[in-house]
Amino acid sequence: MSEQDKRTVTLRVSRINRSQGSGVHFDSFQVPVQRWTTVLDALLYAKQYSDHSIAIRYSCRMASCGSCGMKINGIPRLACYTKISEIEHDTITCEPLSNFPAIRDLVTDFGQFFAHHKEMQPYIQNKAVESSNERLSGFQQSPEDVDKFLQFSYCIKCGLCYSACPTVATDTKFPGPQALAQAYRYFADSRDAESKKRLKIIDDRHGIWRCHFAGSCSAVCPKGVDPALGIQLLRGHMLGFSSNEKKIAQLKNRSSK
Numbered sequence: 733m734s735e736q737d738k739r740t741v742t743l744r745v746s747r748i749n750r751s752q753g754s755g756v757h758f759d760s761f762q763v764p765v766q767r768w769t770t771v772l773d774a775l776l777y778a779k780q781y782s783d784h785s786i787a788i789r790y791s792c793r794m795a796s797c798g799s800c801g802m803k804i805n806g807i808p809r810l811a812c813y814t815k816i817s818e819i820e821h822d823t824i825t826c827e828p829l830s831n832f833p834a835i836r837d838l839v840t841d842f843g844q845f846f847a848h849h850k851e852m853q854p855y856i857q858n859k860a861v862e863s864s865n866e867r868l869s870g871f872q873q874s875p876e877d878v879d880k881f882l883q884f885s886y887c888i889k890c891g892l893c894y895s896a897c898p899t900v901a902t903d904t905k906f907p908g909p910q911a912l913a914q915a916y917r918y919f920a921d922s923r924d925a926e927s928k929k930r931l932k933i934i935d936d937r938h939g940i941w942r943c944h945f946a947g948s949c950s951a952v953c954p955k956g957v958d959p960a961l962g963i964q965l966l967r968g969h970m971l972g973f974s975s976n977e978k979k980i981a982q983l984k985n986r987s988s989k
């Protein structure tokens with residue numbers, strides 16, 4: 733067994749219980765890890781062998797469900813997608829995502845995040861096609877049409893971008909990068925017929941213009957979505973500068989594959 737395989741790390745877990753009004757403190761656990769051990773594995777080890785009461789939200793363990801987001805050494809990441817061997821430090825600090833109210837330990841309240849997502853009406857709206865007898869032919873798209881929105885449809889709603897956003901931190905009415913990226917995803921879909929309505933929803937003093945283009949949303953996304961790009965493309969449309977949009981979206985889709 734190599735030295736890497738024998739490593740032991742200290743897991744520092746943020747503890748809070750909102751229903752009991754308790755303040756935040758950290759508990760530390762010694763966890764043996766191997767090359768493939770993820771932060772989620774380490775947390776589950778601590779929960780099984782040291783403290784059953786550690787609260788964690790997770791499901792798929794394969795970066796698909798979006799439920800295990802947390803701050804790992806200060807950076808929003810998926811616990812199931814972060815291998816401890818990739819982290820240089822021997823102390824791993826796990827905290828709830830910023831910009832989400834903590835419920836208990838690492839479990840946060842996603843109510844506001846999903847409310848913003850819902851505000852964007854994230855589904856195709858096209859009355860003409862819905863009432864047509866030729867429904868299928870009405871929904872046909874070329875590969876170029878799909879390229880325009882494809883990367884944005886990979887979003888798993890994990891909230892990492894929302895947690896990293898400095899604008900969300902100062903304005904909870906701002907929809908945030910995930911919702912705005914989804915606004916672009918449906919705006920750019922050639923099957924949708926409500927593009928004007930979609931732009932109106934985000935053209936608000938707490939809306940798209942509040943983005944400072946920090947770019948932290950795109951930097952932390954585990955699925956290669958570039959919310960900052962979606963926001964810029966939407967702004968381009970609102971200002972009447974959209975001629976390069978198709979080219980930019982295609983280049984970005986290719987670079988994220």
Ligand code: SF4
Pocket residue numbers: 886887888889890891892893894909910913949952953954955956957959
């Ligand atoms: S855009 Fe990326 S970081 Fe944001 S919620 Fe979707 S998958 Fe998560």
Ligand code: FES
Pocket residue numbers: 790791792793794795796797798799800801810811812813
């Ligand atoms: S457990 Fe599903 S994304 Fe991590």
